[in-house]
Amino acid sequence: MVDRVSATRSELLVRRAQIGLAVQGRDLLKEKRTALMREFNRLSQNALAAMKDLEERARDARGALSETTALDGPEAVGSAALASGGEIGVGLKSKSVAGVKIVELEHDPVGRARTDRGYSLAATTPRIDGVAEGFEAVLDGLLDFVAVELSLRRLAEEITRTTRRVNALEHVVVPGLEGERDFIAMVLEERELENRVRLMRAKARANKETTERGPA
Template sequence: MIQPTRTNLLLLRGRLHAVLNCTTILKGRRQALIKEFLRITRPLMQSREEVSQAHARAIDALHISQAREGRAAVDALAALNRRKIAVEVAEGNLLGLRFRDLTMHETVARSFDERPYDMLGSSAWLDEAIEEFEGIVEEMLSLASFEGKFRRLAEELVRLTRRIRILEERIAPELHRDIHAMAQYLAERERESYFRLKRFKGYAARQSGPRAPA
């Protein structure tokens, strides 16, 4: 227990002031992160929906091409189109938060002239499936950067909210109670000292007054 003194009371009040300032700063930072979180979330959700729709179209086109040309022919053409995509994973910084950022150095989607097979040897359904899947891969790589920011922002928002709750619901109330109790104790002690001093002065005055002759 902290010794109830004027100095310690001032220290407690200073600590409470620091806690309240820290809470205000954390709330301001949380608000800035929320704005950035919402800014990233909207296009991220929209892109996910677009990828989901593109995937459904690609699967439909793939099933049709497999039914018309046979699975073996489609698998052979898929193996012919397989290639490595150059990407770079670097550390990004967003409002002081570090996250993994992914950068593509080439596009995944290709024109018909850039594909390593003769267009006459494939159907329109297979060409469409390849085009859709290439677009999906490119969009998913683009989303990877947003996912890193999204996840990092979400983690930081949870952490900040937890810290703010601890400061507001536990630390600040405890300091308020300690300050109130110590202030009451010191005030009571001062009143007692005042009355003791008053009694002492009265006693001293009586002792120093004129005495009756013997």
């Protein structure tokens, strides 16, 4: 590639400027990656805590469901489950972390009062209320976890993309420009040396001719 480089002082100045911009871009990308990794680590800790909490809620809810099904019968549990169906309002908002949109999920309260679940309180037992509360807690935790997981995926993708760009600048672009800069500088130095030698020879030849001619 250096064979095709025009070895002029203007090109040397251009390469120096390009190197400065490439290094500045690399440093900015490193700062961006640091900010992304900081947010990724923070959300990862939240995700681990949320996952552990969700597993505990799910285990308790499954236990309550098994006990209630055994004692009250699957028909009573199934009937209550059908009657208690409903909708939950969900909305998304986002914030920017180093240019990456981080999702935050907002939703209506999942937990409901006993009288708002749709099934007859007279025809059900408190155990069914316990099952409903348990799975409402599971759904509440699941909705919170989904937003964190989505944000983690976006951060991981952007961290990977940014790392590739940093590596390209650090190991390909900057070294290539530095190689061209050094090549141009070397050629210019050689030319300057050749010109200096040529001038010295011309001066020596002129002095010799003057000496041979003698005084006018």
